[in-house]
Amino acid sequence: MDLNMKVLVVDDFATMRRIVKGVLKELGFKNVIEAENGKAALSELKKEEIGLVISDWNMPEMTGIDLLKAVRANDQYKELPFIMVTAEGQKNNVIEAVKAGVTNYIVKPFTPETLRQKLEAVFN
Amino acid sequence: MDVKLVNPFIEGAINVLRTMASVEASPGKPYLKRDQKATGDVSAVIGLTGEASGTISISFPEKSITAIVSRMFGEEITKLDGEVSDAVGEIANMISGQARRELEKMGKLIHGAIPSVIVGKNHEVRHISNHPIIAVPFETEDGGFTIEVCMEN
Numbered sequence: 678m679d680l681n682m683k684v685l686v687v688d689d690f691a692t693m694r695r696i697v698k699g700v701l702k703e704l705g706f707k708n709v710i711e712a713e714n715g716k717a718a719l720s721e722l723k724k725e726e727i728g729l730v731i732s733d734w735n736m737p738e739m740t741g742i743d744l745l746k747a748v749r750a751n752d753q754y755k756e757l758p759f760i761m762v763t764a765e766g767q768k769n770n771v772i773e774a775v776k777a778g779v780t781n782y783i784v785k786p787f788t789p790e791t792l793r794q795k796l797e798a799v800f801n
Numbered sequence: 802m803d804v805k806l807v808n809p810f811i812e813g814a815i816n817v818l819r820t821m822a823s824v825e826a827s828p829g830k831p832y833l834k835r836d837q838k839a840t841g842d843v844s845a846v847i848g849l850t851g852e853a854s855g856t857i858s859i860s861f862p863e864k865s866i867t868a869i870v871s872r873m874f875g876e877e878i879t880k881l882d883g884e885v886s887d888a889v890g891e892i893a894n895m896i897s898g899q900a901r902r903e904l905e906k907m908g909k910l911i912h913g914a915i916p917s918v919i920v921g922k923n924h925e926v927r928h929i930s931n932h933p934i935i936a937v938p939f940e941t942e943d944g945g946f947t948i949e950v951c952m953e954n
């Protein structure tokens with residue numbers, strides 16, 4: 678895992694961005710940036726070279742699933758690791774995310790250990 | 802309203818606070834709530850639609866929510882500010898998500914809207930439908946909070 682990569686954390690709730698950022702910092706990630714919805718995340722992707730996206734599902738303006746679809750529609754981001762961290766854990770949500778090309782899926786509430794394990798699964 | 806629909810929200814509240822804040826919450830006896838007065842100083846309300854519809858809310862007094870958010874963030878929070886009200890919305894969102902996963906296992910597919918948060922002494926929580934409101938009080942070592950569930954089958 679390259680701890681210098683830029684990680685984009687997308688969530689409409691500052692609380693969850695703060696919690697995810699805190700766990701990433703504890704794991705040694707040095708470059709964590711934030712966006713509060715899918716639309717803002719897409720403009721960050723245009724500006725920065727992002728190595729990992731961690732996104733919520735249910736957000737105003739542009740949801741996490743729409744962000745994932747937009748990301749995968751761009752050849753440049755076909756392989757970009759994309760983890761969905763969401764309270765939306767119903768079967769149809771998970772199936773839709775897998776079909777859209779999600780790399781891994783975390784259902785809220787989650788422990789820091791769960792996030793660490795999923796990151797290891799993505800990068801190792 | 803089928804009271805079985807309330808249990809997933811009780812379990813959700815216990816699990817979310819345990820996982821995200823290491824807070825043990827004990828549910829008290831549910832009661833029928835007949836007014837719109839919030840039991841706390843900050844509340845989050847979520848609309849539910851699908852195979853059952855209605856609203857759920859969670860309401861915290863300032864003392865208990867500042868203690869809970871302090872544990873979530875790992876630093877002392879003393880005021881009910883924007884950060885705390887944002888956290889209340891996210892707590893409600895996670896409780897709603899967990900409860901809806903359980904309700905799906907009971908055969909009810911339900912969608913949850915983005916939470917609305919209301920802050921202030923003596924504010925009101927308006928549930929959308931005219932169905933009975935079941936309130937469940939909880940206790941934690943830092944004080945109480947209340948969940949309200951108002952759903953039609």
